[in-house]
Amino acid sequence: MPNASRERQRDEHRDNVDAAAKRRGIGRTVRGRRTYDALLNAARVVFVREGFLHTRITDICDEAGLSHGTFYNYFTAKEEIFQDVLDSVELDLLTLDGAPEDANAIDRIRAANRHYLEAVRDNAGIIGVIQEVVTFDPEARATRARREDEFADALERRVRQYQADGIADGRLDPRIAGLALGGMVDAFANYLYVNGGGEQFDLDVVAEQLTLLWVNALGIPTGEPSS
Amino acid sequence: MPNASRERQRDEHRDNVDAAAKRRGIGRTVRGRRTYDALLNAARVVFVREGFLHTRITDICDEAGLSHGTFYNYFTAKEEIFQDVLDSVELDLLTLDGAPEDANAIDRIRAANRHYLEAVRDNAGIIGVIQEVVTFDPEARATRARREDEFADALERRVRQYQADGIADGRLDPRIAGLALGGMVDAFANYLYVNGGGEQFDLDVVAEQLTLLWVNALGIPTGEPSS
Amino acid sequence: MPNASRERQRDEHRDNVDAAAKRRGIGRTVRGRRTYDALLNAARVVFVREGFLHTRITDICDEAGLSHGTFYNYFTAKEEIFQDVLDSVELDLLTLDGAPEDANAIDRIRAANRHYLEAVRDNAGIIGVIQEVVTFDPEARATRARREDEFADALERRVRQYQADGIADGRLDPRIAGLALGGMVDAFANYLYVNGGGEQFDLDVVAEQLTLLWVNALGIPTGEPSS
């Protein structure tokens, strides 16, 4: 699934370039492709540095070393280049984990949590910008909602499976549990890396603790005395 | 504590009115006080309806039925009235619960979760605006961080107490557990009421489920088979 | 003449108060008179401190400890109170000197120069404001022009007299000489006290030097070798 996801992103990215190309008959030459990439890179840098709102078209072009007139050969608005930046960044937050399919539940949860924490840590800048944009852009909000639903679906399936396997607390509503525990990890990751609130915490420790909370919450037996 | 907190808020509110008063010798009469309140109410309404960024000074004054020049008799900037709006709204997210001191752990957790969900539900509009503002205003971000820390302190103490009482999993780091579980409830509440993602869920059910997750996560014995 | 001048000023001042009184039926009671005077004093202070342009009605009222609504009970505009301030200040720049009528020419010139320097020194603040106002207010400019003409007339008569007495250079045009030498003293006085350019100079020395230049310029014999 992660691979499929990544490939879909790449395809979308390519589509965007081509869409831009079609828009103004620009972007098909090597030079045009280079300018497009320069703008995209510059935009990412400036968005992260200044935030979406405080970023002006001029800033992006300055960063790219281009005249601001050039911008409109490739994009029609700041929202548009932002969308392209998003598509070019492989956030990969949807991947639940990289653990082997046959690993036990606890190991898979641990792997997923580590993966999520690392993904947020490695993309903290752009994630912060996304958080900014969703507050006022309904379309971005919808995109995020879709992603969250997709994520919740996956988690829900897992919980349901664990319950069917008899290793998770049967009193839990699988969807609520999935949303809540997913939200817990997401919130902590953001607290740590995006909002910069927890420099004192070590990723390994946090991953272990979140896993313990998660496993406990689901009622998965850990083979150790809980108190 | 909640009462002390509310009174502090009221005092700050009063101070703000007086600060406005001092600025231009305005706000000391009954009429002035009424105008200040009208602006504050109008601002809250418009902020919630339009978002902070899309709110223009003129919108607030239109909503209040006042000339835009009047605004500057009471405030110097949109940020300032927003701060006053915040102070005038008794968010009360810091109160852990209203349960009696001698209630058992599970009942207290349940009460706290319900309280938090209700508080977010009842103030979803302004909380959404706060989320918007913290993405670009460092001062607002700092204020929120302070509140989160305060909240985390309280939760940490609780977890520590439960561990000392021998009813909570001793392997947990009390601060991480407090932050994570607090973040879980906060994230879910925002998902439900602020971002409008979960109309299908019933508050009672959610409160019960979150409590179960929380209690399980801490390893507090529920007297029922967990699976 | 100086006395006549001063009395005329006082009369004008009184007239202004009465005019204000008539304007709004205000200013005839003791309280009204006191308020008028408070505004006038405050205006002078603020004009000198801030300059005419940077002075706001509010500043004057703040200085006077009055509400700014009160201002319009006595004046209709900043220009008007400025005019009243001018009338209330006895600038007395027109007085040529205080020397006895039968003093010799050099003594009278010396006395006039000293008097002028002292008058400018003692009223430097308001003179600076006047300089500011004449740059954009045609009426103030006309008032100043009238005063200059009056002054030039007096000087011209003196020069003509000295020529008739055979003690002044007959090649001089009396009016040009009067204007030029009067302008010289005026310029120096402003340089010293209004524009703050000559803290290093002593008034006595300057008066003596200006007198020497003046006397030399007119060709009045000083009884000493000139080189």
Place this chain on the structure above:
Amino acid sequence: MPNASRERQRDEHRDNVDAAAKRRGIGRTVRGRRTYDALLNAARVVFVREGFLHTRITDICDEAGLSHGTFYNYFTAKEEIFQDVLDSVELDLLTLDGAPEDANAIDRIRAANRHYLEAVRDNAGIIGVIQEVVTFDPEARATRARREDEFADALERRVRQYQADGIADGRLDPRIAGLALGGMVDAFANYLYVNGGGEQFDLDVVAEQLTLLWVNALGIPTGEPSS
């Protein structure tokens, strides 16, 4: 010195254009240069016609036939374009005269006086605006003070030289004499051309009379009976 002075002015002017260029990547093309010049000319015209204070950015742009947004491509404030206008105007008030070095004292004084009167006459408009600005702008005031000091230095040296040559009254303080006589000519020139007070006077006559006063004041022998 005058040439050096003029060249310095030109260099500053060029620097200003370049500074504007750097500000927004504007002003490097021929068209941009032309627009800059158009704004500068328009500003001079409007400043002289309306005065500095009554000039609005819009007025300048209207006069130049440009949109008001264009102004901010080249300048950030009215003060800034005013400074550039000053730099572009070659006032040349500092040049003492154009007389040959070996001319006699009286001829040089006469040449200097004529030159000064002509310079003020030819730049009366902008000089009036400068007078206006110095009354409220400390920086402009400082600039003028520097120019006056430079001028006074030159005059002082002259007087000192005449005294050393034995042709000027030894009782005179050279600096005071320089300041006073320079101020006399400046005041008269302003009276004639800037404040519009002396339409009846002929420049030739005035130059001759001021020279006579100046020469007399310094005690320079004129070879004619002084009375």
Place this chain on the structure above:
DNA sequence: TATGAATGAGACTTCATTCAT
């Protein structure tokens, strides 16, 4: 008379966007 609240004309400034070269 004094107060202080309300008003709105009027100026400034930014920056996304268009356009001619």
Place this chain on the structure above:
DNA sequence: AATGAATGAAGTCTCATTCAT
């Protein structure tokens, strides 16, 4: 394709002035 000059909509803010109490 790239440039950079020109534009003007849209918002901000000030403060003199009016007015009801």
